[in-house]
Amino acid sequence: MAARKNTSRKKRLMKKTRQNQPVPAWIIIRTKRKVRTNPKRRIWRRSDVNVG
Numbered sequence: 001m002a003a004r005k006n007t008s009r010k011k012r013l014m015k016k017t018r019q020n021q022p023v024p025a026w027i028i029i030r031t032k033r034k035v036r037t038n039p040k041r042r043i044w045r046r047s048d049v050n051v052g
Contacts, residue, residue: 012051 005013019040028036042049 009051013049016049016051 019038020042021038022041023035023038
């Protein structure tokens with residue numbers, strides 16, 4: 001990947017980074033362990049990020 005990224009691409013990558021976080025502990029407690037995993041979670045080596 002190029003070291004010099006344009007701002008719009010960088011913003012899209014930052015959004016994908018935020019979406020890749022695990023579910024917070026307080027949400028697991030609040031939902032009584034119904035919601036445990038993040039369905040949008042991805043592993044950087046396995047799947048590609050389509051940000052252009």
